[in-house]
Amino acid sequence: MTSTELTQKSARFNWWWPLLLLLATIGIFYFYHATLDVYETSILIITAIAMGFLGYFWPAFRWHSIVVSALSLSALQLYGVDLSRAENNFLLQYLLASQSALMWMSALFLAATVTYFAGLWRRSDYLEKIGTVLTWAATTFGMTGLMVRWRETHMMGEDIGYIPVSNLYEVFILFAVITALLYLYYEHRYQTRKLGGFVLLVISAAVFFQLWYMFERNADEIQPLVPALQSYWMKIHVPANFIGYGSFAMAAMIGVAYLLVNWRQQKNPTSAWVQAMPSLSLIDDVMYKSIALGFAFFTVATILGALWAAEAWGGYWSWDPKETWALIVWLNYAAWLHMRMTKGWSGVPMAWWAIVGLFVTLFAFLGVNMFLSGLHSYGTL
Amino acid sequence: MSEQDQPRLHNLPFRRRLVHFLGSMDLAITLLLTLAIASVIGTVLQQNQPYTDYVIKFGPFWFEVFEQLGLYDVYSALWFLAILALLVISTSVCVVRNAPSMIRDIWQLRTQIQKKSLKLMQHHAEWSAPQTVSALTPIYQQQLKAQGFRSRLTEKNGAVLISAMRGGMNRLGYLFTHIAIVVICLGGLMDSNLPLKIAEWQGKLQIETRDLAIRDIPANSRLPVSDLAFRGSVSIPEGRGAEVAFLPVRDGYLLQALPFRIEVEDFRIEHYANGQPKSFESDLLIHDPERATPLAETISVNHPLIYREHAIYQASFGDGGSKLSIEAWPLDTRMGQQPVSLETKVFANSELIWGDTTLRLEMTSFRPFNINADPTEDDPDNLRNFGPSIGYKLRAPTGEAREYENYMLPVTRDGREFYLSGVRNSPAEQFAYLYLPVDENGGLDKFVAFSGALHDADKTKRVANTMMLDALSVLPDKDPQLEASLQLTLETLIAMFMRGGFDEVRNFVENELPEAERDNLAPAYLGMLREMLARMYFTEVVPEANPEDPEQVQFLQDAVDAMGSLPRYGSPVFLKLNDFEHIQSTGLQIAKAPGKNTVYFGCLLLVIGVFLLFYLPQRRMWLWLEADGNETSVLMAGTSNRNSREFNAVFARQKQLLVGANGNSAEPQTT
Numbered sequence A: 001m002t003s004t005e006l007t008q009k010s011a012r013f014n015w016w017w018p019l020l021l022l023l024a025t026i027g028i029f030y031f032y033h034a035t036l037d038v039y040e041t042s043i044l045i046i047t048a049i050a051m052g053f054l055g056y057f058w059p060a061f062r063w064h065s066i067v068v069s070a071l072s073l074s075a076l077q078l079y080g081v082d083l084s085r086a087e088n089n090f091l092l093q094y095l096l097a098s099q100s101a102l103m104w105m106s107a108l109f110l111a112a113t114v115t116y117f118a119g120l121w122r123r124s125d126y127l128e129k130i131g132t133v134l135t136w137a138a139t140t141f142g143m144t145g146l147m148v149r150w151r152e153t154h155m156m157g158e159d160i161g162y163i164p165v166s167n168l169y170e171v172f173i174l175f176a177v178i179t180a181l182l183y184l185y186y187e188h189r190y191q192t193r194k195l196g197g198f199v200l201l202v203i204s205a206a207v208f209f210q211l212w213y214m215f216e217r218n219a220d221e222i223q224p225l226v227p228a229l230q231s232y233w234m235k236i237h238v239p240a241n242f243i244g245y246g247s248f249a250m251a252a253m254i255g256v257a258y259l260l261v262n263w264r265q266q267k268n269p270t271s272a273w274v275q276a277m278p279s280l281s282l283i284d285d286v287m288y289k290s291i292a293l294g295f296a297f298f299t300v301a302t303i304l305g306a307l308w309a310a311e312a313w314g315g316y317w318s319w320d321p322k323e324t325w326a327l328i329v330w331l332n333y334a335a336w337l338h339m340r341m342t343k344g345w346s347g348v349p350m351a352w353w354a355i356v357g358l359f360v361t362l363f364a365f366l367g368v369n370m371f372l373s374g375l376h377s378y379g380t381l
Numbered sequence B: 001m002s003e004q005d006q007p008r009l010h011n012l013p014f015r016r017r018l019v020h021f022l023g024s025m026d027l028a029i030t031l032l033l034t035l036a037i038a039s040v041i042g043t044v045l046q047q048n049q050p051y052t053d054y055v056i057k058f059g060p061f062w063f064e065v066f067e068q069l070g071l072y073d074v075y076s077a078l079w080f081l082a083i084l085a086l087l088v089i090s091t092s093v094c095v096v097r098n099a100p101s102m103i104r105d106i107w108q109l110r111t112q113i114q115k116k117s118l119k120l121m122q123h124h125a126e127w128s129a130p131q132t133v134s135a136l137t138p139i140y141q142q143q144l145k146a147q148g149f150r151s152r153l154t155e156k157n158g159a160v161l162i163s164a165m166r167g168g169m170n171r172l173g174y175l176f177t178h179i180a181i182v183v184i185c186l187g188g189l190m191d192s193n194l195p196l197k198i199a200e201w202q203g204k205l206q207i208e209t210r211d212l213a214i215r216d217i218p219a220n221s222r223l224p225v226s227d228l229a230f231r232g233s234v235s236i237p238e239g240r241g242a243e244v245a246f247l248p249v250r251d252g253y254l255l256q257a258l259p260f261r262i263e264v265e266d267f268r269i270e271h272y273a274n275g276q277p278k279s280f281e282s283d284l285l286i287h288d289p290e291r292a293t294p295l296a297e298t299i300s301v302n303h304p305l306i307y308r309e310h311a312i313y314q315a316s317f318g319d320g321g322s323k324l325s326i327e328a329w330p331l332d333t334r335m336g337q338q339p340v341s342l343e344t345k346v347f348a349n350s351e352l353i354w355g356d357t358t359l360r361l362e363m364t365s366f367r368p369f370n371i372n373a374d375p376t377e378d379d380p381d382n383l384r385n386f387g388p389s390i391g392y393k394l395r396a397p398t399g400e401a402r403e404y405e406n407y408m409l410p411v412t413r414d415g416r417e418f419y420l421s422g423v424r425n426s427p428a429e430q431f432a433y434l435y436l437p438v439d440e441n442g443g444l445d446k447f448v449a450f451s452g453a454l455h456d457a458d459k460t461k462r463v464a465n466t467m468m469l470d471a472l473s474v475l476p477d478k479d480p481q482l483e484a485s486l487q488l489t490l491e492t493l494i495a496m497f498m499r500g501g502f503d504e505v506r507n508f509v510e511n512e513l514p515e516a517e518r519d520n521l522a523p524a525y526l527g528m529l530r531e532m533l534a535r536m537y538f539t540e541v542v543p544e545a546n547p548e549d550p551e552q553v554q555f556l557q558d559a560v561d562a563m564g565s566l567p568r569y570g571s572p573v574f575l576k577l578n579d580f581e582h583i584q585s586t587g588l589q590i591a592k593a594p595g596k597n598t599v600y601f602g603c604l605l606l607v608i609g610v611f612l613l614f615y616l617p618q619r620r621m622w623l624w625l626e627a628d629g630n631e632t633s634v635l636m637a638g639t640s641n642r643n644s645r646e647f648n649a650v651f652a653r654q655k656q657l658l659v660g661a662n663g664n665s666a667e668p669q670t671t
């Protein structure tokens, strides 16, 4: 994140952004300090700082955050203390209640996927720009949905409230939102709208699963947390993990794009489509970048997991299936990075490897909960 | 890293070659992937289960094979540890080999670089500036500084070289990540059970597989208080204490002594409104000879107590031997006529003399409440609280046992109350339920009286006799032979009924009677039996009652049904729970991990290292300044070990700044 031209861009008014975050932090602390312990307070501050940097390098993120906050706050206003308003207040019912917001998110993500591909097909920058806008909108609704749901859990009952990244349904939303944000960042960074459709594909898959999970299993019901999950670690471990998962998923989809472009190029180097797509070297570069990012955050997440385990299970490492699969994923990408950095591999094999990586990651994320038994107490399908 | 010296590899001495192999990237990558694949095993095959389960799963042959391979505890199997060790060695070698150059790389500005190699770089540019070299150098150095570059001047005969670098710490990132791996693994080793394994190989330790009382556990299965790591568990009833922990090892355990005594004052489960458990908490007292007063602490899930390097966790809970006062109601006269009261507790055994056999009564469980679906209906949705229940086994001298589940409070069926008792022959079966009708004053007296009467030979004789006389009174003259046979038949019917319920009678009809007579005899026999039972009830149990009274008739019906199923119930008594004192036990996990901080330190290194590696690109720039009249011809070149794409922009901008820079302003003007 040491790119000079970016610091230049945002240098113009980066004074109000930190200020805003400072005020927000103080405000939150003022209203909730009674319920925040020292850890949660530090998490709050760290979050603010992280958002500060993000907004600094990435102006659009500021506006995203501001809109999310505005929408969430108005939702809280409309709710008051009465959960049933979700049925009888128009705005909540059709826009802001978490389930409604998430429905909008799902719809918009699907729309964005289609639009990106349409843009790719018709070679229309305009459509692709629309795709970007739709993705932003979807992300905003998704984030709002999570925020509002957070409040809703508290309205379910004094002792029930929890941060909505605590079961499989919620983390799927988190996955979609984070992956989208990651993509939007790289899109802005490398002007690669052409890759949008591919990345949005994996997000749409997540959206479909989440819808199925909701309609088939009523997974969207808010259930109180089992004791094992009642910990502030949840608030950092899970998001960090999903930055990892999201980056790996994105890398895999970019890998797919790479293989397609490469394949077309073999057949017909002058094909207009190949011309339209970003250069192979750029795609390859973005793939590396997102795996590197994923690896970094996945490292952090796994370590946070170990710290939590040391507090909840009586040991920082128990070779519990979920833990072990995290290690497997991590080792896999460590090997990937070595291949690339030290043996200088790149291109087709690495693209395939990134795709395989996604399946390994997918198993760590879903398969373990579905097929293996362990200490991890959430999200058995 | 490791390729350049490939060619002349074969003519190196073996030691060098070994070191080279160990430090080779190929080995590293192979190891990373091997480790990944090996780790899968332990996740698909559930680890550290009772060995009997594995035998059942794989059969004796494969069980043996897998055991030899250590698959039931893969992560402490020798071959797995070997892979880890190799990885550590390989990483160490790699670090040791690369460290010197990397460290040099952090500082060195590559001042001895040649002009031609600058020209060869992918990023280079040339221009000529309208100032003298001496005027230009401070400006350029200033400029580079403004962009975070450290720079140095070197005189090259006639020319001046400004070498600049930023992000040298990137190399530190390499060192950190890889040293971290070593540190973490070593820390993990400190906390592994390797010392135990070694002691076991040396025969100093014996894994105990029997289920013994603590005092009976032999010395060579005990571990003294020491600095070694361990991770064990112990279950302590409320109001009791323990100063040991059980360490699970393969299919057995070892007993680890603790330097203090843990007493459990109380264990609590808090529930959410919807009945889900919300928290498990234990109030602990730590009695430590080193303390004047015991330390009082409450632990709960996610909130362990750390005391003298020992971490004490809330892990599980169970029954701690709840006290039960029970009334044993005889269902068989050989057990007497009156209920016997019995004080026992969960997990206690007592004897039960039944005629000439002694049954062993094993109390297995107590539940303060049973919020579950009606155990006698299929509808899983109508959840009710059925109140307290006890579970026990009746074991015959032969060893096989029947399992019972009795509810403390009567359940209501069609407005009548019954005591409910489930029975099954094996855990695999469903419970079959016995309904004992509750009489007017809420007891079992009436039913027991009835059963007693039916077991009583004289009463049976008497009732049979009156019934026989009534039946034959319609005949004109007495027929002693007929009388005798009918009397006998009636008594036999009752005997049969007591032996096997109505089925016994039906079977008798099926098997003993000639084909032709069955169809009209069967109903006749059953009719007679019912009549007998009714007479028995109204003469011997409730003589004063009116036989027309529907209540009585109903009760008789229920009693008869219950009597009919008693033979299948297989217990001579019904155990009625009268009172209880619920005592829970808390399951604590106790761990000691001396390597913990080492591991955490390694983790810190790893995180710092990884971020340095990825996000602090090491960028170098060179400016080769040569006087050209009173102008200066400038050759600029640069490299970056990461993000070469971004570096294009960086380089271009840097060039722009330098070209744009003149004497008046050393400040970069942004575009």
Ligand code: HEM
Binding pocket: A292, A334, A337, A338, A341, A342, B001, B022, B023, B024, B025, B026, B028, B032, B087, B090, B091, B092, B094, B095, B098, B174, B177, B178, B181, B610, B613, B614
């Ligand atoms: C679990 C073990 C290991 C982990 C997690 C690990 C991690 C990493 C990471 C994250 C990178 C940075 C890749 C990049 O810059 O994109 C790296 C680079 C590297 N690793 Fe490892 N590594 C491990 C083991 C090894 C071993 C055993 C060796 C020795 C053969 C090794 C040699 C290297 C080298 C030479 C580099 C390139 C450094 C550079 O030039 O930037 N690594 N490693």
